[in-house]
Amino acid sequence: MARDNRIVALAFSVGLSSISTTVLAQSSQPTGPFDSTAPGNATDRLIADEGVHLKVSVCDHVHAGMAAIGLGEPIAATVYRRAGVVIDWTNGCEYDNPPDLQINLLPDRMTPRALRRLKVFGFAGSSQTVANVMWERIEEAAIERRMAAGYLLGYVIAHELGHLLLPPNAHRWSGLMQPDIDFHGVQLHDLWFSREQAALILRKVQSIADRRRDSIAVASN
């Protein structure tokens, strides 16, 4: 995890297509966070309705525990709810009946060699179905900053799910998809997808839900 906010070596998370990228953070005018109350928002109707459901399992390989996971899941769910997506969580490793997406909580020793130097909080690839979150680093950073590790976990999970649902190169200068996590935003509970990214995520989740419904229909025929 890079801790210098001026030069960020792709610390928060790595879209696998841009592992070696080094970026300058906060050097341009940030775009505002997604505001679901803004007029003319394309997702207003769906947000007002029930929302599109996304099934996500959290596989706790590192024994982070339900206390932390129980704090993190509602944080991530709130971020996605604002984009019109309702996350249905499963706690466990669903190998036989995989959900739409899965988060693996991993120990440091399972960091891929190519990512060790960057000390990332997580890594995921666009259009894949599994993202990986490094729990021990989250716990360490939370202790340093005197914040609840579960809250930080929630935002990391939300960020990594974003990589799974967004096109490649999903990092932005501000908001939830910054390459380096904004700890101040975590403390304020004020990290969101941009409006553009929220719309892309809603569209992607809708296609996942449609595919799931079609496969159930075929199976029952």
Ligand SMILES: [Zn+2]
């Ligand atoms: Zn990332």
